[in-house]
Amino acid sequence: MSSEAVDTGPEPREDWRDRVLSDPDLILDDRDLMRALIAANDRQMGGNIVDMRGIAMERLEHRLDRLEDTHRAVIAAAYENLAGTNQIHRAILTLMDQTDFTSFLKCLAGDIALGLRVDRVRLVLESVEASETEAPQVQKLEDVLTVVSPGFVESYITGGRAVPLRQVTLRQVTEADARVFGDAAQWINSEAVLQLDLGERRLPGLLVLGAEDPHQFRPSQGTDLLTFFAGVFERQMRRWLG
Numbered sequence: 001m002s003s004e005a006v007d008t009g010p011e012p013r014e015d016w017r018d019r020v021l022s023d024p025d026l027i028l029d030d031r032d033l034m035r036a037l038i039a040a041n042d043r044q045m046g047g048n049i050v051d052m053r054g055i056a057m058e059r060l061e062h063r064l065d066r067l068e069d070t071h072r073a074v075i076a077a078a079y080e081n082l083a084g085t086n087q088i089h090r091a092i093l094t095l096m097d098q099t100d101f102t103s104f105l106k107c108l109a110g111d112i113a114l115g116l117r118v119d120r121v122r123l124v125l126e127s128v129e130a131s132e133t134e135a136p137q138v139q140k141l142e143d144v145l146t147v148v149s150p151g152f153v154e155s156y157i158t159g160g161r162a163v164p165l166r167q168v169t170l171r172q173v174t175e176a177d178a179r180v181f182g183d184a185a186q187w188i189n190s191e192a193v194l195q196l197d198l199g200e201r202r203l204p205g206l207l208v209l210g211a212e213d214p215h216q217f218r219p220s221q222g223t224d225l226l227t228f229f230a231g232v233f234e235r236q237m238r239r240w241l242g
Contacts, residue, residue: 031061088225091115092232101240108207109144118192120184120210126150126203146180153204156180157193167230168223169193172214180208189214194230199238207233 020026027033094111098104108121124146156177157169169192176188188210196205207230211217 084225087116088229091229095233095236104236104240105144116209118209118216119212120181120188120208122146122180122206122208122210124148124153124156124180124206124208125198126153126205128203143182146182148179150203152179153195153206156206157195165195166223167195168226169195170217170219170221170223170226172218176210180206181210184210187212190217192217192226194226194233196230196234196237198234198241202241205234205237 027037091112094107094115095104098107105123108123113119113121121144123144126149127147128150129147154165157165170190171193172190173188176185176191178185181188190211190213192209194207194209196207198205209217
């Protein structure tokens with residue numbers, strides 16, 4: 001009985017060679033494979049020859065790595081900024097939904113604190129009726145509203161230093177002020193202080209956001225979104241007070 005030669009196809013090496021010749025990107029897009037080829041080429045050239053092309057490629061690789069890291073950082077920052085914008089927008093809509101002043105204040109400790117992902121929200125208002133040691137009683141709002149004597153707002157923002165008053169101050173704190181946060185002061189480690197202009201012939205106020213996380217509010221962070229939120233909040237306050 002006769003037998004016919006079995007066609008086993010092209011040799012693996014020849015098949016690989018044909019694939020590379022037809023599609024060189026198979027190698028060019030594989031960084032590890034390119035490094036192996038360059039290293040093999042360097043060994044053939046010997047140690048006494050400077051391969052300028054290899055040096056240039058290595059520098060380009062480092063530059064590409066830095067560009068990829070920058071690209072990832074930009075994308076992460078963009079997503080973080082978008083998330084922050086959405087938080088502020090939802091908080092503003094919540095404020096605008098309130099139908100009376102009491103519910104407006106109470107939502108600060110509930111939906112607003114939850115939406116902004118902070119542990120405490122306190123509204124601080126100056127009053128001529130308040131003194132350094134005593135403030136007028138505000139029934140059922142002690143967990144949201146703090147009434148202080150005139151001059152407290154400026155002192156709290158500046159810490160008694162001769163520095164410009166900014167509408168938004170972000171900082172880490174080692175000892176939070178109990179006059180603002182009450183019993184929660186012992187575990188507040190960072191805060192955002194929003195200065196409020198409540199209109200003509202009215203004393204200023206503060207909206208203070210407190211966080212247990214010491215890195216949630218830092219001086220190096222941007223304040224554009226919180227500045228916008230403070231502007232909307234103070235306008236809502238003027239409407240209620242008027």
